[in-house]
Amino acid sequence: MLEHGGRLLRAAREYRIAPDKWLDLSTGISPRAWPVPPIPPRAWHRLPEDDDGLVEVARDYYGAPDLLPVAGSQAAIQTLPKLRTRSRVGVIAPGYAEHAHAWRQAGHEVECVSATQLLDTHADYDVVILIHPNNPGGETFPRDALLALHARLHARGGWLIVDEAFIDAAPQHSLCPDTAREGLIVLRSVGKFFGMAGARAGFVCASHALLDAMRERLGPWTLTGPTRWALAQALADTGWQASQRDWLHERSAKLTETLVRHDLAPAAGTAFFQWRCDARASVLHAALCRRGILTRLFDTPMSLRFGLPADDGELARLDAALADIHQRGERA
Amino acid sequence: MLEHGGRLLRAAREYRIAPDKWLDLSTGISPRAWPVPPIPPRAWHRLPEDDDGLVEVARDYYGAPDLLPVAGSQAAIQTLPKLRTRSRVGVIAPGYAEHAHAWRQAGHEVECVSATQLLDTHADYDVVILIHPNNPGGETFPRDALLALHARLHARGGWLIVDEAFIDAAPQHSLCPDTAREGLIVLRSVGKFFGMAGARAGFVCASHALLDAMRERLGPWTLTGPTRWALAQALADTGWQASQRDWLHERSAKLTETLVRHDLAPAAGTAFFQWRCDARASVLHAALCRRGILTRLFDTPMSLRFGLPADDGELARLDAALADIHQRGERA
Numbered sequence: 001m002l003e004h005g006g007r008l009l010r011a012a013r014e015y016r017i018a019p020d021k022w023l024d025l026s027t028g029i030s031p032r033a034w035p036v037p038p039i040p041p042r043a044w045h046r047l048p049e050d051d052d053g054l055v056e057v058a059r060d061y062y063g064a065p066d067l068l069p070v071a072g073s074q075a076a077i078q079t080l081p082k083l084r085t086r087s088r089v090g091v092i093a094p095g096y097a098e099h100a101h102a103w104r105q106a107g108h109e110v111e112c113v114s115a116t117q118l119l120d121t122h123a124d125y126d127v128v129i130l131i132h133p134n135n136p137g138g139e140t141f142p143r144d145a146l147l148a149l150h151a152r153l154h155a156r157g158g159w160l161i162v163d164e165a166f167i168d169a170a171p172q173h174s175l176c177p178d179t180a181r182e183g184l185i186v187l188r189s190v191g192k193f194f195g196m197a198g199a200r201a202g203f204v205c206a207s208h209a210l211l212d213a214m215r216e217r218l219g220p221w222t223l224t225g226p227t228r229w230a231l232a233q234a235l236a237d238t239g240w241q242a243s244q245r246d247w248l249h250e251r252s253a254k255l256t257e258t259l260v261r262h263d264l265a266p267a268a269g270t271a272f273f274q275w276r277c278d279a280r281a282s283v284l285h286a287a288l289c290r291r292g293i294l295t296r297l298f299d300t301p302m303s304l305r306f307g308l309p310a311d312d313g314e315l316a317r318l319d320a321a322l323a324d325i326h327q328r329g330e331r332a
Numbered sequence: 333m334l335e336h337g338g339r340l341l342r343a344a345r346e347y348r349i350a351p352d353k354w355l356d357l358s359t360g361i362s363p364r365a366w367p368v369p370p371i372p373p374r375a376w377h378r379l380p381e382d383d384d385g386l387v388e389v390a391r392d393y394y395g396a397p398d399l400l401p402v403a404g405s406q407a408a409i410q411t412l413p414k415l416r417t418r419s420r421v422g423v424i425a426p427g428y429a430e431h432a433h434a435w436r437q438a439g440h441e442v443e444c445v446s447a448t449q450l451l452d453t454h455a456d457y458d459v460v461i462l463i464h465p466n467n468p469g470g471e472t473f474p475r476d477a478l479l480a481l482h483a484r485l486h487a488r489g490g491w492l493i494v495d496e497a498f499i500d501a502a503p504q505h506s507l508c509p510d511t512a513r514e515g516l517i518v519l520r521s522v523g524k525f526f527g528m529a530g531a532r533a534g535f536v537c538a539s540h541a542l543l544d545a546m547r548e549r550l551g552p553w554t555l556t557g558p559t560r561w562a563l564a565q566a567l568a569d570t571g572w573q574a575s576q577r578d579w580l581h582e583r584s585a586k587l588t589e590t591l592v593r594h595d596l597a598p599a600a601g602t603a604f605f606q607w608r609c610d611a612r613a614s615v616l617h618a619a620l621c622r623r624g625i626l627t628r629l630f631d632t633p634m635s636l637r638f639g640l641p642a643d644d645g646e647l648a649r650l651d652a653a654l655a656d657i658h659q660r661g662e663r664a
Contacts, residue, residue, distance in 0.1 A: 006381065029377070033373065036371070036373065041367070041368065044562070045527050045529065047530065048530055051338065071403065071553075072553060074551055074552060075551075196376050197377065198375050198376045198557025199376055199558075200380070200555075219407075220406060221404060221532055224532045224558070225532075226371075230376070
């Protein structure tokens with residue numbers, strides 16, 4: 001199993017700063033979360049039921065003809081490789097590591113390559129996995145290019161898997177409406193946009209046959225009662241969703257301004273994070289840690305991902321830390 | 333996938349009685365549930381963390397040297413068959429159908445036989461699966477007999493799996509404290525005793541090596557944040573647990589009295605349900621349905637399982653319905 005989480009606690013120990021004193025910018029989860037109302041006792045008490053209306057609300061929100069609720073994208077990522085015989089799989093790099101890991105574990109031949117190589121008309125993968133927009137690289141892809149790639153893959157019995165965990169702030173780019181096409185599989189998650197990573201919930205949008213195969217593998221009751229109940233409302237709350245899109249774009253723009261002001265112009269970004277490629281990323285990461293600010297460090301390429309500060313106060317703290325680091329020459 | 337749930341909605345349609353008018357005695361879930369306090373927003377917002385203290389509290393409650401939280405017994409039931417090469421598997425019958433189903437799906441040779449046959453010293457299974465106490469049969473097994481069975485199985489590299497979903501009202505019979513022994517695997521669930529079937533949570537108590545293999549298969553974040561937060565408190569709430577044990581025994585005894593009074597003496601039962609073997613079980617089931625009372629009908633052997641009425645009012649409703657059925661000769 002790949003390592004996840006615990007980064008904040010490790011940093012707290014290493015830098016001797018209490019966990020609750022940190023500004024945690026190490027995730028891509030929106031710091032503004034959908035406010036979950038009190039959970040009715042019935043949702044805890046009874047077995048979750050498939051016909052509670054969640055699927056209908058989700059179909060509307062995602063614009064998908066058919067979908068399956070799963071216990072987070074992770075459940076889909078682990079299951080999809082088991083539904084194919086040994087295949088040649090191309091995974092976007094750099095990208096979320098669980099995709100390549102899961103396909104390798106299941107015995108497939110996996111190459112992690114750039115988006116350009118995956119979209120090349122001469123590539124001969126059986127399965128291509130894109131993250132759209134990409135994390136941390138922020139790449140976006142024209143809809144036509146994705147559908148053309150899917151058509152080429154489908155012609156030889158292949159799959160295009162698009163992980164759209166970060167697309168909710170620009171939903172017009174989603175391929176969910178196209179997922180009745182055999183071999184086009186879109187993964188959505190409520191973790192990032194709704195700020196509900198603890199709910200362990202996502203949706204697979206795909207053809208009916210593929211969803212049936214996946215449902216059979218996953219078994220009954222993949223989501224908890226409270227998660228189903230909360231999600232059915234969050235996905236229907238179009239007013240909050242619109243305000244959240246505005247908020248994310250505004251906060252991401254403010255984060256960019258701050259980084260630019262400190263000569264740290266991002267190479268790319270989404271509404272959820274900004275990505276700074278920098279040969280001295282690890283030095284900057286450590287200097288921020290000494291000030292109780294946790295960012296996410298990547299080494300291929302050397303880069304830092306900055307999640308969104310929750311408000312002007314948190315942004316000001318980042319701003320002041322970057323100014324202090326510059327003044328003391330800690331980035332030199 | 334086996335069929336689950338939806339029985340109440342189907343009965344509501346068939347008997348034209350609105351779903352909220354039913355007395356649902358069709359499950360083994362305690363109608364008295366641990367009262368879940370309001371969930372802190374943080375539990376919804378952040379990814380669940382393995383080092384949040386849940387495992388330590390669970391080890392105390394179950395008295396198990398080592399355990400793994402899983403998304404309900406179901407997750408363990410589906411995963412265990414994948415950790416063995418083709419085996420000869422004996423499963424207690426009648427019993428919860430998912431066990432046999434999961435082992436068959438994974439390509440094992442499965443026989444569903446009586447507890448007596450499974451405990452026979454001449455049986456030569458590689459894996460034996462017991463439910464203790466059994467559902468719906470209510471059988472209980474002496475600890476020495478179970479440990480002797482485990483020793484025989486272990487001597488040939490086999491496993492004894494004990495599903496203790498209904499044992500919390502008599503925890504002194506649990507084998508959890510013995511699960512450091514290789515090849516002894518105990519499944520626990522919070523669904524029945526804590527009345528938290530919606531939380532999708534259970535624990536596998538087993539040797540360290542087996543739990544590692546299972547953890548690797550299941551991947552990260554198998555429980556939601558709200559479930560982890562609520563469970564850590566429910567499992568530590570020893571006062572409530574004691575009152576719940578008393579309550580279950582008292583309600584189960586009252587249910588038994590009522591059934592005996594109507595000449596429906598149970599063949600067996602637990603603190604969570606009573607089980608009536610009856611050649612005319614399906615007639616009685618239908619007569620109760622016509623009165624908006626749902627029980628669980630089994631056909632091998634012909635029998636009815638009565639879950640606990642939640643209070644004296646619900647018990648009186650069952651009592652009146654049984655009297656009416658008798659008076660009108662509907663059981664004849």
